[in-house]
Amino acid sequence: MEKLVNLKINNIPVTVPEGSTILKAAHDSGIKIPTLCYLRDVNEIGACRICVVEVKGARSLVAACVYPVSEGMEVFTNTPKVRNSRRLTLELILSNHRMACLTCPRSKHCELLALADEFGIEAVRYAGDDMQPRIENTSLHLIRDNSKCVLCRRCVTTCRNIQEVGVIGPNDRGFDTHISCAFDRDLCEVDCISCGQCINSCPTGALAEQDDTDKVWAALNDPKKHVVVGTAPAVRAALGESFGMPIGTNVEGQMVTALRRLGFDKVFDVDHAADLTIMEEGTEFLHRLQGEGSLPMITSCSPGWIRYCEQHYGDQLDHLSTCKSPQQMFGSMVKTYYAQKCGIDPKDIVVVTIMPCVAKKYEVQRQEQRLPNGCMPVDISITTRELARMITSAGLLFDYLPKGRFDELLGISTGAAVIFGATGGVMEAALRTVAATLLGDENAPLEFKDVRGTEKGMDSIRVAEYELPGRTVKVCVASGISNAKKIMDDIRAGTCEYDFIEIMACPGGCINGGGQPLHTSYEQDYIDIRGLRAGALYNQDESMSLRKSHHNPMVKKLYEEFLGEPCGHKSHELLHTHYIPRKKHIL
Amino acid sequence: MPNCKTLVNYTGTPQQEEQLRQVIEKYKGQPGAAMPVLQEAQEIFGYLPEEVQVIIANGLDLPLSEIYGIASFYAQFTMNPKGQYRISVCLGTACYVKGAAAIVEAVEKHLNIRNGGITPDGKFSLDCCRCIGACGLAPVMMINDEVYGKLTPEKVVEILNSYN
Numbered sequence: 001m002e003k004l005v006n007l008k009i010n011n012i013p014v015t016v017p018e019g020s021t022i023l024k025a026a027h028d029s030g031i032k033i034p035t036l037c038y039l040r041d042v043n044e045i046g047a048c049r050i051c052v053v054e055v056k057g058a059r060s061l062v063a064a065c066v067y068p069v070s071e072g073m074e075v076f077t078n079t080p081k082v083r084n085s086r087r088l089t090l091e092l093i094l095s096n097h098r099m100a101c102l103t104c105p106r107s108k109h110c111e112l113l114a115l116a117d118e119f120g121i122e123a124v125r126y127a128g129d130d131m132q133p134r135i136e137n138t139s140l141h142l143i144r145d146n147s148k149c150v151l152c153r154r155c156v157t158t159c160r161n162i163q164e165v166g167v168i169g170p171n172d173r174g175f176d177t178h179i180s181c182a183f184d185r186d187l188c189e190v191d192c193i194s195c196g197q198c199i200n201s202c203p204t205g206a207l208a209e210q211d212d213t214d215k216v217w218a219a220l221n222d223p224k225k226h227v228v229v230g231t232a233p234a235v236r237a238a239l240g241e242s243f244g245m246p247i248g249t250n251v252e253g254q255m256v257t258a259l260r261r262l263g264f265d266k267v268f269d270v271d272h273a274a275d276l277t278i279m280e281e282g283t284e285f286l287h288r289l290q291g292e293g294s295l296p297m298i299t300s301c302s303p304g305w306i307r308y309c310e311q312h313y314g315d316q317l318d319h320l321s322t323c324k325s326p327q328q329m330f331g332s333m334v335k336t337y338y339a340q341k342c343g344i345d346p347k348d349i350v351v352v353t354i355m356p357c358v359a360k361k362y363e364v365q366r367q368e369q370r371l372p373n374g375c376m377p378v379d380i381s382i383t384t385r386e387l388a389r390m391i392t393s394a395g396l397l398f399d400y401l402p403k404g405r406f407d408e409l410l411g412i413s414t415g416a417a418v419i420f421g422a423t424g425g426v427m428e429a430a431l432r433t434v435a436a437t438l439l440g441d442e443n444a445p446l447e448f449k450d451v452r453g454t455e456k457g458m459d460s461i462r463v464a465e466y467e468l469p470g471r472t473v474k475v476c477v478a479s480g481i482s483n484a485k486k487i488m489d490d491i492r493a494g495t496c497e498y499d500f501i502e503i504m505a506c507p508g509g510c511i512n513g514g515g516q517p518l519h520t521s522y523e524q525d526y527i528d529i530r531g532l533r534a535g536a537l538y539n540q541d542e543s544m545s546l547r548k549s550h551h552n553p554m555v556k557k558l559y560e561e562f563l564g565e566p567c568g569h570k571s572h573e574l575l576h577t578h579y580i581p582r583k584k585h586i587l
Numbered sequence: 588m589p590n591c592k593t594l595v596n597y598t599g600t601p602q603q604e605e606q607l608r609q610v611i612e613k614y615k616g617q618p619g620a621a622m623p624v625l626q627e628a629q630e631i632f633g634y635l636p637e638e639v640q641v642i643i644a645n646g647l648d649l650p651l652s653e654i655y656g657i658a659s660f661y662a663q664f665t666m667n668p669k670g671q672y673r674i675s676v677c678l679g680t681a682c683y684v685k686g687a688a689a690i691v692e693a694v695e696k697h698l699n700i701r702n703g704g705i706t707p708d709g710k711f712s713l714d715c716c717r718c719i720g721a722c723g724l725a726p727v728m729m730i731n732d733e734v735y736g737k738l739t740p741e742k743v744v745e746i747l748n749s750y751n
Binding site for chain 1: 592637638640641644645649650651652653654655656659660661662
């Protein structure tokens with residue numbers, strides 16, 4: 001039995017489980033204590049002092065986010081002393097914050113701005129010392145502006161503890177403290193994997209994606225260019241949030257219409273390429289099961305994960321599936337198959353992808369993925385957030401848009417492709433096709449629920465076994481780099497028993513990617529954002545008549561007309577790639 | 588802060604690096620290992636250049652950002668070696684009121700280094716120090732064991748030039 005503790009908050013008797021913080025106890029009794037540095041399970045350090053409360057008998061104010069409740073405790077959350085202290089703290093933070101709210105991409109979701117509003121701050125009484133922009137924009141995916149940083153360390157703990165990448169930290173001391181890489185090296189010089197989870201954890205506009213929307217507008221306005229767009233599965237499950245729709249609303253139809261109205265010549269679905277990925281990856285796995293290549297085989301859809309693997313497990317790269325990611329397969333097919341079919345010179349085609357991911361911005365420039373015709377598969381990759389900005393700036397009233405349909409040739413997909421966006425989705429999609437290949441479609445199971453993430457956060461490591469003719473196949477699904485690390489260490493030690501592993505860099509998979517609409521720490525704490533977004537994808541899967549990748553008629557047509565067979569010669573040339581061990585440190 | 592990458596080439600020897608590895612072995616796995624390892628590394632190398640911090644990060648299996656965060660936080664750590672000529676400008680009370688700040692500035696400007704830094708050729712390093720007991724000569728600076736008193740920014744340049 002859980003032990004309970006009785007206390008009073010603002011004179012109201014409250015009973016909560018032992019070990020609860022004052023913050024949690026207060027929330028459960030209907031009182032929201034403001035926070036800034038707090039991010040549940042990620043950053044609980046009591047540093048910013050915004051959440052201070054009075055505890056009867058305590059010498060000073062205490063930080064509610066880390067202070068545990070005790071029997072008989074009397075807490076006051078709204079006394080003049082508390083209010084003055086919080087206000088002073090906030091004013092001091094603001095005094096050193098470059099308040100460029102009018103031009104800040106974060107203004108709509110800024111937790112600092114919300115606090116200033118909540119506290120009724122009309123003017124900041126203290127002039128700060130350094131109000132110049134301090135911008136680091138050397139990487140392809142991220143911009144850091146330390147003049148908007150509040151030193152909460154949420155990005156640091158996300159990078160260190162959730163992703164266990166640890167490329168950023170607080171450097172120097174006192175007023176000079178700033179978040180950056182070791183030796184203040186540029187982000188492009190260190191082993192950042194470009195996952196962008198730091199952006200999602202930042203309370204202010206100090207971290208943001210590189211905005212590539214101008215490049216997209218330029219392409220759309222260039223009459224000589226044929227501009228083709230493709231959307232990743234997870235985008236449709238989150239884009240609506242940017243227009244005030246409830247989390248978990250699937251806006252595929254409106255998204256398609258919006259893209260068409262933005263002026264794209266063809267609106268395709270990267271889901272189609274996800275089905276193609278399954279054909280290739282499933283076939284590759286069957287080959288490996290027959291002894292051609294290393295086991296376990298690990299998925300290669302997540303560019304952040306790939307980069308991490310190349311940097312930290314350069315000796316294990318033979319385990320990675322040689323399949324390009326769906327984004328890169330999509331671009332490869334547009335600039336070969338589609339170009340040929342429509343009689344357009346691939347050099348005149350601009351391929352734009354809409355991704356839940358900032359690492360995709362890095363992936364598009366991976367030179368080893370260049371096509372034999374000299375083209376890069378994808379030209380510009382923008383995030384869900386950037387697409388939302390484009391839609392807004394084009395004056396499209398998103399909720400008024402009629403539902404549209406993707407253009408057929410590379411726009412038809414199955415339920416197996418839709419679930420790619422959630423952790424476990426690629427594995428389930430692959431198993432649907434692999435099982436059907438070995439057992440026949442009628443005898444093969446359709447759903448593989450063991451590999452789905454069901455708990456809040458969806459970041460557990462899940463393991464399952466399936467009986468297939470001739471052998472038992474053991475599979476494993478992990479998301480978040482800290483989980484990937486555990487599995488890779490087992491592989492390196494020779495103690496890994498799995499045959500097939502799905503790894504996604506972001507906890508929960510692409511639905512929680514670094515390019516998805518942002519939410520405050522409070523929303524992240526109390527709403528199952530990942531679960532709701534994943535739910536939208538699983539619902540779509542269930543509603544579809546075609547739910548196995550090999551049933552996709554357009555994929556079948558693609559093989560008949562162009563590729564030949566999965567993992568055949570042409571596939572290897574266009575849809576597969578190789579990996580390169582990379583150094584962790586630039587030295 | 589002058590902590591960042593030193594401009595002087597790394598000259599650590601294989602013997603020093605081996606010594607460091609033994610230190611890392613001694614502390615590896617212990618909580619808070621980074622601090623004593625950094626201290627002993629500084630004793631071995633005299634300073635903590637990036638090359639040394641990378642060995643420590645890899646050896647302790649900690650992110651380099653964490654090692655650097657510690658090294659840049661504590662005043663006891665330096666990421667620059669000491670030069671052939673170690674300049675110490677006194678910032679004691681007497682020197683300070685007699686214009687030591689302008690002396691520091693003159694050195695910084697003339698050598699194009701900041702407090703705590705070293706010239707790329709390894710010749711001059713600059714530190715500020717507390718009272719050296721020569722208040723009657725304020726403002727004062729030392730270059731190695733030589734004391735120079737009653738300084739003016741112009742005099743500083745003359746003195747520094749005499750070391751070339």
